[in-house]
Amino acid sequence: MQTFQKIATPVLAILVFIILWEALVWVNDWPDFVMASPSDLPAAYSRFWELFLTGGWETLWRTVAGLLLAVVFGTALGMVMGFSRIARDALYPLLVGFNAVPKATLVPVLALLFVGQHNFNTVMMAFLISFFPIAVSVGIGLSTLEPEYRDILRSLGASKFTIFRKIALPKTLPEFFGALKVSVTLSFIGTNLVEIISPHGRGLGALFLSGQTNSNYPLMFAVLIALAVLGILLYYAVVALEKIFAGWAERPQQ
Amino acid sequence: MTNLIDIKGVTHAYKTPNGPLPVLDNLTLSVPEGEFAAVVGPSGCGKSTLTRLVTGLMKPDQGEVWLHGQRVTSPRRTVGMAFQNPVLLEWRTILDNVILPLEIVAGSMSRRAREDRAMELLQLVGLDGFEHKRPSELSGGMRQRASLCRAIVHKPEVLIMDEPFGALDAFTREDLWQTMHQLRAQEPFTAVLITHDLRESVYLGDQVIVLSGRPATTQFVMDVDYPQAGGLREIDGLYTSQCAEMLATLRDQIKIAQGRQPEAAH
Numbered sequence: 001m002q003t004f005q006k007i008a009t010p011v012l013a014i015l016v017f018i019i020l021w022e023a024l025v026w027v028n029d030w031p032d033f034v035m036a037s038p039s040d041l042p043a044a045y046s047r048f049w050e051l052f053l054t055g056g057w058e059t060l061w062r063t064v065a066g067l068l069l070a071v072v073f074g075t076a077l078g079m080v081m082g083f084s085r086i087a088r089d090a091l092y093p094l095l096v097g098f099n100a101v102p103k104a105t106l107v108p109v110l111a112l113l114f115v116g117q118h119n120f121n122t123v124m125m126a127f128l129i130s131f132f133p134i135a136v137s138v139g140i141g142l143s144t145l146e147p148e149y150r151d152i153l154r155s156l157g158a159s160k161f162t163i164f165r166k167i168a169l170p171k172t173l174p175e176f177f178g179a180l181k182v183s184v185t186l187s188f189i190g191t192n193l194v195e196i197i198s199p200h201g202r203g204l205g206a207l208f209l210s211g212q213t214n215s216n217y218p219l220m221f222a223v224l225i226a227l228a229v230l231g232i233l234l235y236y237a238v239v240a241l242e243k244i245f246a247g248w249a250e251r252p253q254q
Numbered sequence: 255m256t257n258l259i260d261i262k263g264v265t266h267a268y269k270t271p272n273g274p275l276p277v278l279d280n281l282t283l284s285v286p287e288g289e290f291a292a293v294v295g296p297s298g299c300g301k302s303t304l305t306r307l308v309t310g311l312m313k314p315d316q317g318e319v320w321l322h323g324q325r326v327t328s329p330r331r332t333v334g335m336a337f338q339n340p341v342l343l344e345w346r347t348i349l350d351n352v353i354l355p356l357e358i359v360a361g362s363m364s365r366r367a368r369e370d371r372a373m374e375l376l377q378l379v380g381l382d383g384f385e386h387k388r389p390s391e392l393s394g395g396m397r398q399r400a401s402l403c404r405a406i407v408h409k410p411e412v413l414i415m416d417e418p419f420g421a422l423d424a425f426t427r428e429d430l431w432q433t434m435h436q437l438r439a440q441e442p443f444t445a446v447l448i449t450h451d452l453r454e455s456v457y458l459g460d461q462v463i464v465l466s467g468r469p470a471t472t473q474f475v476m477d478v479d480y481p482q483a484g485g486l487r488e489i490d491g492l493y494t495s496q497c498a499e500m501l502a503t504l505r506d507q508i509k510i511a512q513g514r515q516p517e518a519a520h
Contacts, residue, residue: 155329
């Protein structure tokens with residue numbers, strides 16, 4: 001019963017959303033170049049299904065690759081900032097400044113830096129846009145560790161690495177996964193940014209662009225929905241990982 | 255009887271932006287092996303600093319700390335610690351929390367032997383049946399019981415407690431006092447208890463040490479003569495005139511430590 005409810009509630013919400021969308025278009029009598037309605041989409045999917053599959057795969061793997069880089073680099077950076085006050089003072093303004101730069105402006109910069117490396121550029125953008133929340137949350141998680149936690153092991157003569165592995169790392173996992181949920185959607189935005197702006201783009205972003213150039217508006221909306229579905233899939237993959245590795249942080253409901 | 259803990263003329267100051275803040279001033283203190291020393295004193299007089307010095311987490315500016323005939327210069331494995339906050343690891347079960355120190359100091363011990371040792375203590379404090387629960391599923395008193403088990407699971411020579419019962423309600427606290435006596439009957443350790451509660455210091459301590467206000471020095475040491483009932487200390491003993499007198503003496507000493515005048519007569 002509970003699992004049924006868990007699945008049925010969001011599915012129902014999505015259905016309601018689709019019906020409202022359809023009604024909005026129908027009531028206003030909008031043509032599909034103002035806004036496509038859900039009933040226009042199946043035609044677009046069935047006509048271009050091969051492009052959706054290859055494009056979806058391109059977008060997916062480059063997003064995941066960028067995200068993995070962000071996890072490795074962001075965690076390492078967070079550790080440096082969490083353990084060293086000097087590093088924290090030095091890196092914070094740089095990081096915040098870098099994060100404030102609109103990432104769209106970096107697309108041509110990357111394209112000129114690594115001419116022709118389209119896959120690499122796309123992965124890089126997904127990485128650049130998504131490492132910040134991970135670095136900050138790991139850094140804060142480590143630097144706010146109560147001294148007593150460290151003292152339990154330190155008083156027994158445990159090494160810094162042992163303390164990190166047994167206490168600091170697992171204790172930071174809930175914050176890490178919180179940040180990862182934000183980063184997942186961010187890295188997705190990064191991938192699509194390059195796919196849409198860069199003239200050699202591939203993936204779903206390029207499909208969106210070709211919909212625009214060919215005035216195929218239902219195709220554009222179909223791509224948006226496909227992106228949303230991919231985003232949801234990735235997000236719930238992270239949620240599943242969180243359940244496995246940081247499930248203890250979830251309090252039992254009263 | 256030899257002294258297990260010897261603190262000789264320890265002086266310590268913290269560095270602050272407004273210059274050094276002296277917390278301990280020529281403090282001398284010794285605890286014989288197997289004894290239970292309760293340390294009381296005004297708030298912020300440096301009692302917690304004392305625990306960090308005895309455990310070797312900090313080095314004093316001047317003076318020496320000796321444990322079992324060895325000078326303490328770095329953390330040592332023969333010490334167990336318990337704090338006001340039980341600081342249990344939320345991602346581990348109660349059993350795995352208690353085992354934690356064994357993972358550090360007894361690497362060669364088998365998983366089975368570690369579990370047996372932890373269970374032995376959990377049974378002693380009445381937590382058998384809860385070993386597979388997570389800390390968040392337990393009450394404050396139960397968490398503190400588990401924390402005490404963790405502090406002594408590796409059979410330390412010294413158990414150092416920094417107000418371990420401070421955050422508990424009065425009834426739970428009295429329960430834990432009794433648990434403390436049960437643990438001492440089973441496990442040989444020398445204990446230092448930092449506390450704000452004079453009744454607690456008298457009920458648990460073999461000696462009560464009153465520290466002066468900051469910077470702290472040893473102001474007064476009292477040997478506790480608790481009314482015994484068949485070798486056991488009962489809570490009711492606290493309400494005898496014998497204890498009332500000890501408590502009155504301690505209260506006067508605290509007033510002196512706080513810089514107030516004790517009442518003239520009793």
